[in-house]
Structure formats: C-alpha cells, structure tokens
Amino acid sequence: MLPLLISEQIREGDAYTIANEPISSVNLMERASRAFVGWFVNRFPDKNEPITFYCGTGNNGGDGLAIARILCDHHYNKLNVVIARFSEKSSDDFKANYERLKQTCVTIKELEKGTQIPEDNSRVIIDALLGSGLNKPLAGDYARLVNFINDLDKTVVAVDVPTGFFSDGEVPQNAIAIKAGLVITFQQPKINFLLPESAPYVDCWEAVNIGISEKFVHSLNSPYQFVEEKDIRQILKPRHHFSNKGTYGHVLLIAGQEKTMGAALLSSSAAAHAGAGLTTACIPESGLTALNSYLPEVMAITRRENTMPQIEWDKFSTIAVGPGLGKDGEALALLKTIIKNYKKPLVIDADALNLLAENKELLTMLPAGSILTPHMKEFDRLFGTHSNWWQRLQTSIVKAKELNLCIILKNDYTITATPAGKAYFNSTGNPAMASGGMGDVLTGIVAALLAQKYKPADACIMAVYIHGKAGDELALPNRMNVVLPGKLITQLPVTMAKLKA
Ligand SMILES: NC(=O)C1=CN([C@@H]2O[C@H](COP(=O)(O)OP(=O)(O)OC[C@H]3O[C@@H](n4cnc5c(N)ncnc54)[C@H](O)[C@@H]3O)[C@@H](O)[C@H]2O)[C@H](O)CC1
Numbered sequence: 001m002l003p004l005l006i007s008e009q010i011r012e013g014d015a016y017t018i019a020n021e022p023i024s025s026v027n028l029m030e031r032a033s034r035a036f037v038g039w040f041v042n043r044f045p046d047k048n049e050p051i052t053f054y055c056g057t058g059n060n061g062g063d064g065l066a067i068a069r070i071l072c073d074h075h076y077n078k079l080n081v082v083i084a085r086f087s088e089k090s091s092d093d094f095k096a097n098y099e100r101l102k103q104t105c106v107t108i109k110e111l112e113k114g115t116q117i118p119e120d121n122s123r124v125i126i127d128a129l130l131g132s133g134l135n136k137p138l139a140g141d142y143a144r145l146v147n148f149i150n151d152l153d154k155t156v157v158a159v160d161v162p163t164g165f166f167s168d169g170e171v172p173q174n175a176i177a178i179k180a181g182l183v184i185t186f187q188q189p190k191i192n193f194l195l196p197e198s199a200p201y202v203d204c205w206e207a208v209n210i211g212i213s214e215k216f217v218h219s220l221n222s223p224y225q226f227v228e229e230k231d232i233r234q235i236l237k238p239r240h241h242f243s244n245k246g247t248y249g250h251v252l253l254i255a256g257q258e259k260t261m262g263a264a265l266l267s268s269s270a271a272a273h274a275g276a277g278l279t280t281a282c283i284p285e286s287g288l289t290a291l292n293s294y295l296p297e298v299m300a301i302t303r304r305e306n307t308m309p310q311i312e313w314d315k316f317s318t319i320a321v322g323p324g325l326g327k328d329g330e331a332l333a334l335l336k337t338i339i340k341n342y343k344k345p346l347v348i349d350a351d352a353l354n355l356l357a358e359n360k361e362l363l364t365m366l367p368a369g370s371i372l373t374p375h376m377k378e379f380d381r382l383f384g385t386h387s388n389w390w391q392r393l394q395t396s397i398v399k400a401k402e403l404n405l406c407i408i409l410k411n412d413y414t415i416t417a418t419p420a421g422k423a424y425f426n427s428t429g430n431p432a433m434a435s436g437g438m439g440d441v442l443t444g445i446v447a448a449l450l451a452q453k454y455k456p457a458d459a460c461i462m463a464v465y466i467h468g469k470a471g472d473e474l475a476l477p478n479r480m481n482v483v484l485p486g487k488l489i490t491q492l493p494v495t496m497a498k499l500k501a
C-alpha cells in the first residue's frame with residue numbers, strides 16, 4: 001500500500017528525509033527534478049520543441065528552474081523561463097537554482113507584479129508557479145497569470161501539483177487553477193487527484209519516486225492508502241490441489257424482479273466466475289427459465305408473491321442482497337428477514353441500500369463486517385447530502401467505524417472505508433466500464449471473496465481491484481470503447497489467475 005499524505009505531512013516527510021538520510025534540501029530538490037525529467041523526456045522527446053517554464057519563487061519554482069537546467073543538459077534547446085516575482089520572498093533552494101540556471105543558455109524573463117504578461121509561442125508549458133505550499137485560493141497576479149496560461153490552450157505539464165489546486169481538503173467550486181494535461185507529482189498522488197473535483201485540473205498524473213523516507217511515511221499511519229497490484233498479489237490465495245467446491249464457500253444472491261432479472265444473473269454469474277464453490281440465486285419464480293438457461297452452474301431458490309422464501313440460512317457462507325430487488329414492501333420484509341436470521345457479514349447493494357436509507361434503524365442491525373457498495377447517490381441517500389467528495393471521503397471513514405461496516409464508495413478511484421478507520425483508493429478501472437450492470441458484477445465478486453474466507457476489508461479491496469483490472473485488460477489493449485458486464489465476468493478467472501502467477 002502506498003500511504004497518501006496531506007501537505008503538512010509531505011513537508012514533514014521532506015524534513016525527516018533531509019535530516020536523517022541525510023541529504024541537503026537543495027539536493028533533494030535536485031533528485032526530485034531529475035525524477036521529473038526522467039519521466040518528461042519519454043513523453044516529450046522532441047528537443048527542438050519550444051518549452052516555457054512559469055516559475056514561482058518558492059520550492060515549486062525552484063524545481064522548475066532545476067528542471068529547465070537539467071533539460072538544457074539533455075540538449076533541449078528552446079527553453080524559456082518566466083519567473084513570477086509576485087512575492088518579495090524567495091526560498092533558499094530557489095535562489096541556489098536561480099544562480100545555477102544563469103550559468104546556462106536558457107532564456108530567463110522576470111515578470112513583476114501588475115506588469116503585462118509576455119506573449120507565449122511555446123508548444124509546451126511547465127507549470128512551476130506554486131505546488132503543495134498553496135495556502136489560500138489564487139487571487140491578483142497569480143490568478144491573472146493562471147487564467148492567461150489556461151487561455152493559451154497549450155499542453156501544460158505541472159510540477160507536483162497544478163498551481164492553485166489544493167492537494168487535500170475541500171476544493172472550492174470553480175477554483176482558479178492550472179488545467180494540466182499531465183501532472184508529474186512527487187512520491188505519491190495527492191489525495192485530491194483521486195477525487196472527481198480534480199477532473200478540470202488533472203487530465204492525467206504520474207507519481208515519481210524521490211526517495212522520501214518510507215519508514216517515516218509508514219510511521220504516520222495515514223488513514224488514506226493507495227492500493228497497488230503487489231498488495232493484491234500478497235493477499236490473493238491460490239486454489240490448492242485436493243480442494244473441492246466446499247473449500248470455496250457457498251454464495252447466496254438475493255436479487256432480481258421479473259423485469260430486472262439481468263441484475264440477478266450478472267451478480268450470480270460474477271460470484272461463480274470469481275471462484276465461489278457454489279452459487280445460489282434467490283429470484284422470482286418468473287426468472288427461473290432465464291437463470292437455468294443462462295447460468296446452468298447456479299442453483300435457484302424461487303420467490304413467490306406474498307410468501308417468504310424458505311432459506312436454510314446456515315447453509316450459506318455469505319449472502320448478497322439488492323441487485324434488481326426493487327423497493328416494495330415485500331423487498332423490505334425480505335431484507336428484514338435476512339437481517340434477523342443471518343449473522344455473518346452481508347453484502348448490501350443497489351435497492352437494498354435504498355431500503356436501508358429509508359429505514360435507517362436497520363443500518364445499526366447489520367452483522368459486523370457487512371459490506372455496503374453504494375455509488376455517490378446511494379451514499380448520499382444513506383448518510384446525507386454532501387457538497388463535495390472530500391466530505392464524502394470523511395463521512396465514509398466515520399460511518400465505517402461507527403457502524404462496524406466496510407463501505408465501498410464507487411467512483412473512478414473507488415474508495416473502501418473500513419472499521420479500522422482507513423480509506424483505500426483503488427487504482428484500476430477505466431471509463432469503458434461505465435455501463436449498467438457493472439455494480440451488480442462487483443457485488444458478485446465481493447460475495448465470492450467473502451465466501452472464500454477473505455476478511456471483509458480484504459474482500460472489498462481485492463474485489464474492487466480485480467473488477468477494475470479485468471476491465472483494464474479488456475478495454476486498454478483492445479481499445480474497447482465500452483466493456484459490457486457479461487464480457488467482464490468471463491475475464492475474471494483470467495485476471496485472477498494472472499494475479500496469482
Ligand atoms: N514533496 C517533496 O518531497 C518535495 C517538494 N519539493 C517542491 O516544493 C514544493 C513546495 O514548496 P513550498 O516552498 O513549500 O511551496 P510553494 O512553492 O508551493 O509555494 C511557495 C509559497 O507561496 C506562498 N503561497 C501559497 N499560496 C499562495 C497563494 N494562493 N497566493 C500567493 N502566494 C501563495 C506561500 O508562502 C508558499 O510558501 C512542492 O510542491 C515541490 O514542488 C522539493 O523540491 C523536493 C521535495
């Protein structure tokens with residue numbers, strides 16, 4: 001797991017590394033700048049391309065000056081640096097790099113407060129005005145310069161953070177900030193890059209390692225974690241010789257109505273493909289033919305109107321409820337029956353979440369370790385309206401702890417909040433997966449992993465990762481515009497086998 005830090009902790013990490021590695025502050029800046037260049041030269045190999053650097057006078061600006069010098073050493077020959085002298089203060093490392101840059105043939109212009117911004121004919125712009133030191137929204141000269149750069153409509157590569165964009169905390173609506181095509185960020189993605197408010201400012205990002213002390217970073221015990229493939233490889237267990245279907249648990253999916261049988265089929269198919277030893281679907285009687293023909297592997301318990309289905313609760317390793325279930329009185333009665341009779345963790349999705357939102361007292365009655373899988377709207381129905389994702393992130397952590405549940409808050413970087421007070425950001429998945437039924441598939445995978453005896457938090461983190469990874473394996477190399485849930489399901493065994501290889 002890559003711990004994600006807030007700006008204050010990032011500063012502490014710098015200071016700790018400087019004091020204990022030890023390394024001088026200006027050499028840490030040099031290392032960061034070289035890491036930036038290492039990535040930059042691959043993406044922008046044309047050394048004759050005019051590049052303009054906009055540099056502030058703090059350490060982000062210092063990075064900009066060092067990057068310009070290093071690119072000059074790499075024979076990039078059309079480099080212009082514009083220094084925004086909007087503050088009387090400049091950092092020591094900025095000053096040192098300013099002196100070094102003067103020894104090169106890079107053109108340097110100074111832009112004073114209130115003066116006209118010079119014309120810019122470059123093709124690529126490096127934004128090194130402000131970084132993680134941002135402490136208030138941009139105004140005055142900074143705002144004017146940032147608007148000017150955005151209006152140029154060129155390719156902008158931001159150093160560490162787009163100027164004006166808050167790395168963590170609430171992002172003000174319509175904030176004035178650089179709209180970067182690429183952000184090459186130091187050590188870790190900034191938390192707000194992973195939330196939808198970053199969309200106008202961060203088209204894509206790349207984190208480069210600058211050697212901040214890992215020991216120190218881990219000692220901070222950050223609640224925010226970024227899940228990487230190696231984490232999943234570590235927890236995913238192989239399927240052993242001499243195991244049998246009983247080894248891998250029995251999932252019961254309670255889902256579907258006559259017109260939403262698709263949700264039941266997708267979630268139970270996903271459970272079977274994600275490795276549940278046995279899968280049973282509890283569906284309306286009218287869906288039986290569909291189930292038997294689409295999924296011969298899945299067994300059925302049928303529901304009849306006005307009659308509670310007979311369920312042998314103890315037979316099932318886990319129960320998932322909600323996809324396509326509807327919200328009528330019968331669905332509510334069924335949900336209450338499940339909660340009354342089943343004491344192992346439940347997976348709750350879709351209509352079952354909306355039923356919980358309308359009957360909040362049920363939330364506190366869920367078995368410990370149960371898993372909720374809301375998208376944004378379902379989340380707000382459950383826990384109240386939120387005006388931004390930072391707030392939603394905080395609520396997910398608070399509620400997961402308070403209710404002793406795991407909450408999978410679905411998004412681009414899906415967040416799993418756990419009772420231990422952590423929020424895990426997923427790193428797989430792509431926009432081709434934005435299609436109806438994808439959530440049902442995720443529910444099936446979570447249930448299958450719970451049935452295979454993974455702990456609830458692990459089951460969530462793994463399911464979300466595997467779901468996104470399967471989507472990536474289909475969409476990215478094949479350039480698929482859309483990946484349909486049924487197709488993704490058949491990829492699951494392949495994805496899981498690769499992760500275990
Ligand atoms: N993360 C690392 O490990 C390393 C980071 N480096 C780079 O350093 C910057 C952070 O530098 P810092 O000097 O702390 O802050 P900035 O350059 O972002 O800002 C300078 C200065 O500007 C003032 N300020 C803040 N907000 C505003 C505002 N809205 N308007 C006007 N002025 C503002 C404030 O006083 C700031 O201190 C980080 O992003 C990296 O690029 C190191 O080079 C390597 C290690």
Ligand SMILES: [K+]
Pocket residue numbers: 060127128129130131158159160161162163
């Ligand atoms: K910047």
